[in-house]
Amino acid sequence: MKKQKAVIGLEMHCELKSNSKVFSGARNSYNETPNANIAPVDMAFPGTLPVVNKKCVADALKMSMALNCTQPEYMYFDRKNYYYPDLPKGYQITQMESPVGINGHIEIEVGDKLVPVDIHDIHLEEDAASLDHYFDTSTIDYNRAGVPLLELVTEPCLHSAEEAVAFLEHMRDVYKYCDVSEADTKKGQIRCDVNISIMDEDATEFGTRVEVKNVNSFGGVYDAINYEIKRQSALKEAGRYNEVEQETRRWDEESGTTIHMRSKVDAIDYKYFVEPNLPKFKITKEWLEELRKEIPRLHLERKYDYINNYGLSNYDATILVKEKNVADYFEECLNLGIDAKVASNWITTQVLGYTNKYEVNIQDIYLTPKRLKDLTDLIKDGTISSKQAKEIFFKVIEEAKEVKEFISKDNAQISDKEELTKIIEEIINNNLNQVNEYRNGKTNLFDYFVGQVMKNTRGKANPVLTKEILNDKLKG
């Protein structure tokens, strides 16, 4: 059999952040208590009408622009009709004819390569209720009914599980950067459908496409894709490729397999038509421009900026751009004039070490970029040692005081050459045996002398200066 190539397209659903739901006034927030966040329209009581949430439309348009999509001149919605117990109205309000974005394209990073991804469309819709099944009964929780969802559909342009997951991770970061979603898979805020086919590597025609529905974790996407590639390839190798049918399957996490749901012939006709209760409205250029200004510089752009223009390592830059708050903190440090590498070192080790340990937001700690600047300045001019700086770092945060509060005569570094020379001369006089040994070639005794100086000064001697003077004196 010829070498096979996988062709993958993704449908990524992501819940948006907002105060109220996309078509109702009920709260949009995760709630453990079932049916606590509901309005009459969420349960489709007769006579209720949808009212579109402008903030959700704005966020959807922002994402459309962030993905370099084309935005429609007029916004309107369509009904997707089907019966299911989690769908109170018997239809979902979504966008079919005129989505918020079409024909987008972005680049994602897969390993150390940049891979282009084409976006078919991105559209705004409402989530369904959630069902819980018990051994003899099922319950419906309408908290999720009407929660805003952005569905993003890629072209079939990805070729491996790695690429697919890299795309999803990239998008998760974009959503978080733009602050339109928490994009938390653990809360079920991201859900995917995956389309997979295989073809001979040199072929031009796609193979038979299989859709795997409702994959709710990135790990699941990875495993489902690899499982399908393996399954389809095995059938092809066995000369039974005709058994691969155009069908919908579902990912079964427990068995790690995909299971047949329905064939193409049983595909549901969703009978789309325009939602008459939401009048179509014009999306003005002015509004789009306003929204465009709210889109921050995204993580990949920042990362390459840090590497190429500030000389950071790929490793450090990756850590810095992972969260927008951290990248913003770093950039604020740069603006204040802290050396990029110094700032990067402090943030990736001390600052993130602290925020991760205590699970606090970098934006909320008392050590602001301005205070970090004070701290690093003191190291630079030799007032304090790095070791002291680390202690002060914690004190500033814990006691919420300015850096200078922790600099006193007692703990200030001894950087006065004369004073230090006096101390060193005394040590040399008290250790003449060692001085002789050193001068006879036992050079590793140098550290012994440094140790003595530090002991004598309770660690406050400027280490650079100490070494300089010691070198000079020990030469004899």
Place this chain on the structure above:
Amino acid sequence: MYMEKSISELHDLLKSGKATSKELIKESLVKSHEVQEKYNAFVTICDDAKDTPVTDELVSGIPFGVKDNYSTKDVLSTGSSNTLKNYVPFYTATVVEKLFNKGAVMVNKTVLDEFGMGGTGTTGHTGIVKNPWDPKRMCAGSSAGSACAVAAGVYPYALGSDTGDSIRKPAAFCGIVGYKPTYGMLSRYGLFPFASSLDHCGVLTRSVGDAAIVVDAMKGKDSHDMTSWDSSNINLTKSLTGEVKGKKLFYIKEIANIDNYPHASKELREHLENFHHILDKFRNLGVEIDEVSIDQTLLNAIPAVYVVLSCAEATSNMSNLTGIIFGPRGKSDKITEMMKEHRTNGFSPLIKRRFVIGSYILQKENQERYFKNAARVRRLIVDKMKELFKTYDGLILPVSSGPAKYFNEGDDAIDENTNVLEEHLQIGNFGGFPSITIPDGFINNLPVGINITGNCYDDANVLNLAYALEGTMNYKGQIAKEVE
């Protein structure tokens, strides 16, 4: 009888202390039970209705009726369907709430054709509604109960809804006024939907003046209905000056010219002759009325366009009726069977037929041919009307092909020639145009009606024209009297 008076007359009586809200309600309730006994117009009679203080609001203290497809908090709201036969909502429709806030008193909920689908008043789950002029005849529908009750003098007004002609046709058959304002002038929040893009709230009264008063009290932009609009600059009641000199109207030759009906029945002939006679009266007021010819093909398409669009939207709108959240739940432990049972037992055959049509039309392979083409033809018809409204203040036409029909005549037995004559009021729904029917005479002692339809947002003008025309005739405020 207080309840045979107009709203402004009642308001004066209440204000001057010659009558009390309590007396009005008592009379209205007694009358409700009589009318229920004779004509079966109500799903619910609110025997516990309480009087309200009389204020400067014209509707304060005065009883009214509500079609049973409006959501009314704590009061059974069935849509005249078995699917909602025990449904008691926990919220009140915006327009009803507005009347409540102004002190109006709801005394009953009126029967309709199930969910407004049907034009006979015979498909409600509580049985057929009889015409108060002749109980062997229908009221037409779907606002059958409301039309019947207003005509019978239960109260001065009742709310209706109109998707094809559901206010304006029963008004004609019952000899009263039926008015649906421009789409969106009245919020639809709380009106059980039939076909959302065609659905209008409206009112049935015995005078144009009362119609203006009630709509003035109900209109306004509603944050719950995105299709509603701000009409605070419009005061319909104050617009009724009767001054119509120089106004221009047109009628459609293909619909109203007697020459189109070579085999016309005696009733149809009389109806059309009367129509032209009334036009002459109107001309005497200085109104210019032209005959305009419109492509017959376009006119012939009206009923088909209506069926396609309304059935398609209805199918989707009524997908919430599964018995899972409200309504009687099916007994099966399989969810699809549960929903099937609810819908199979709940809906009447007529509705089921419309759902089948609607589903067929919306199927992927049929959408272009039926649904999208119907939408295009709708646009053509509306554009044609809007073009004419540049020249004319409104369209004036006779309603139906004569007076109310016998029950056994059925709604489907429409002779091809009169098809457009029966269905032309749907133009008003296609365009969301303000449209009002008023009584314009009698045939065989049964009332017939005439309709004026104008351009969107031009309600004040349309109502004033109807008001002036009403003044040339003697049917204002008439109460149904059984004939024979």
